[in-house]
Amino acid sequence: MENLAEVANMDIIKDVGRFFNKVNERALFNMGVLESYDSGGDEALGETVEYFHPQITLDDRMRYIMENIVNAPLSMDSIICNTIISHFYGARGIHQVLTRDPNPKTALIDFERLLVDREYENKIRKNLEDAVSLGLPIYGSTELRTSLFGAANNYVAESRNQPRDAHKVNILLWVASFIPRGITGRMAQVNSLSEMFNILTEIEGVGSYYGYHCSTSNSVNPRINIDHDERYCVPGPGARFTLDLIFGSDCTVPHGDRVIWFRENYKELIGEIPLHESTHNIVVDGKKIFRHEQDELKTYGCEVGLCQYGVYYRLRNNPHLISRRKVARVDENLMEYFFNNNFEQNALF
Numbered sequence: 001m002e003n004l005a006e007v008a009n010m011d012i013i014k015d016v017g018r019f020f021n022k023v024n025e026r027a028l029f030n031m032g033v034l035e036s037y038d039s040g041g042d043e044a045l046g047e048t049v050e051y052f053h054p055q056i057t058l059d060d061r062m063r064y065i066m067e068n069i070v071n072a073p074l075s076m077d078s079i080i081c082n083t084i085i086s087h088f089y090g091a092r093g094i095h096q097v098l099t100r101d102p103n104p105k106t107a108l109i110d111f112e113r114l115l116v117d118r119e120y121e122n123k124i125r126k127n128l129e130d131a132v133s134l135g136l137p138i139y140g141s142t143e144l145r146t147s148l149f150g151a152a153n154n155y156v157a158e159s160r161n162q163p164r165d166a167h168k169v170n171i172l173l174w175v176a177s178f179i180p181r182g183i184t185g186r187m188a189q190v191n192s193l194s195e196m197f198n199i200l201t202e203i204e205g206v207g208s209y210y211g212y213h214c215s216t217s218n219s220v221n222p223r224i225n226i227d228h229d230e231r232y233c234v235p236g237p238g239a240r241f242t243l244d245l246i247f248g249s250d251c252t253v254p255h256g257d258r259v260i261w262f263r264e265n266y267k268e269l270i271g272e273i274p275l276h277e278s279t280h281n282i283v284v285d286g287k288k289i290f291r292h293e294q295d296e297l298k299t300y301g302c303e304v305g306l307c308q309y310g311v312y313y314r315l316r317n318n319p320h321l322i323s324r325r326k327v328a329r330v331d332e333n334l335m336e337y338f339f340n341n342n343f344e345q346n347a348l349f
Contacts, residue, residue, distance in 0.1 A: 004261045008269075012246045017270025019309050020297075023051050024273055032168045033276055044315040045176050049325050051312065053151075054305030055293050056228060057279045060280045061086055062220055066282045068095075068104040068290045070221040077184040081111040081175050083217050087210065088142020088148055088171050093335065096135055098172065100127045100194065102339045103145075112174045121169065128168045134334050138168050141326065151205025178203070186248035191225045216300045221287060229292070235260040238307030245313070263302040273297060284314050 027039035039045040056062050069082045085094065100123075103106040111343050113120050129136065130133070139145060149166065152174035157164035159177065178184050183199065190196045193215050201211035212234035219228040233256040235243065243258045244251070251258070275295060282289040295303070315322050 002247070003250075004247060004253060004258060006106050007251060008249050009246050009248075010091065010269075011285070012242075013269050014136075016246070016306070016309050018268075019045075019243065019312050020054060020270065020273055020305050023053055023305075023308065024055070024275070026242050027055075028055050028276060029275075031276065034216055040118070042316065043319055043322055044312055048301075049315065050269050050307045052304050054273075054281055054297055054301040054308070055275055055284055055294060056220070056298065056301055059304070060092055060292070062217065063282065064092070064095075064104065066171050066220050069108065069285055070223075071284050071287075072105075072108055074110065075109060075112060076181045076188050076223065077300055078109070078111040079221065080180075080184045080187055080218060082108050084175050084178070084214055085109070085172060087217050088145070089138060089215055090143060090145070093136075094138065097131045097138065097338070098127060100130075100339060102335070109172065111179060113174070114176045119190070124172065125167065125169045129326070131338060133170065134336060134338055136331070136334055147205040147207055148210065151203070154204075177220060184256065186277070188224060193219065193230045196226055197232075197234060207232050211222035212236070212303075219268060219300075222287075222289060222291075229263075229298035230300070231260050232256070233299050233303050236307055238310040241310040242306040242313070258307065259303050260299060262295060262306065263299045266297055266302065300340060330334065 022039070022042075025034060026037050026045075026047065027247065037047060037049065052059055053202075057066075064199060065083050065086055069079060069086070072082070074082070082095065085098075095107040095109070096102055096104065097110060098117075100105045109124070110120075114124075148171060152170040153164055153166055155174045155177060156162070156167075156170045184201065186199050187196060196215040196218060197211045200206050201213050202206060206214070210268065213236070215226070215319075216228045218224055219226045230243045235255045235258075237259050238291075239259065240255045246262075247253065247258060253261075266273075273296075275297075279296075280293045280295045311325070315325060
């Protein structure tokens, strides 16, 4: 098996470092820490071209889960299910759409109630239908969900002995079934990311991509004994593309081990990434989410950053694709209309 230091393409690694620093500079600019941001004339690094930050505390979805879900006054089963749907649906604001509630602290699904209360389910169905009619995004635009759709649609048809359909509520109903199936209970008791990954990938339709990213999403729950910086990684296709650029497509070292090597050596390879002190942890209700300060890149963040470099590499080489690179977020004006229109009839709480 190769020595990764000997086969690494340092020109690509240096370019990865430049990309990481530019993404971080833009984040610092958006935070008001830096007065300006300079793309250096690189259209693929333009101010409005979306990339996920390799720092977990600067990821929109992860921050949302930390700030609004993991310490919510719900059962652990419901907390885990609310965390799962953040990724399985994917659009930012999906919880507010499902509940028709603008307050992220209360825009949460009671999954135990969903299992037994058909009226509650029908209100959520109506919320989804109204949102779709307004053009509000339900699913994320940067990931494929074909297997999730198939599993959810099959589950609903079979469990209810009804014709198969593709209603957008089906993913929610499928995830709710993880409670009586004992899946969420097992997830709450794990002691490693690999255990969590194995449980998730046993579920029909959940492959390695969603298995790993759903594991890391649940790692931000302080009551689950796992850490996104464990020496365990199952990189997705974007990260694998970058890793093959760096080490060659014929490299025999598993892709996950390459991410871990990069995480453990990145400071020597690309230098320090100046992560702002305000991003070193998230405080909720006076308590820090993370036991360890997030003052350096972690394993999960390196996987994300390597994936995003793959996106950047493609956009840089195909400039006509740059304008399409947008993360699915809700339009605030449409959301306000959605919340206020027929609110009394449709509100869940």
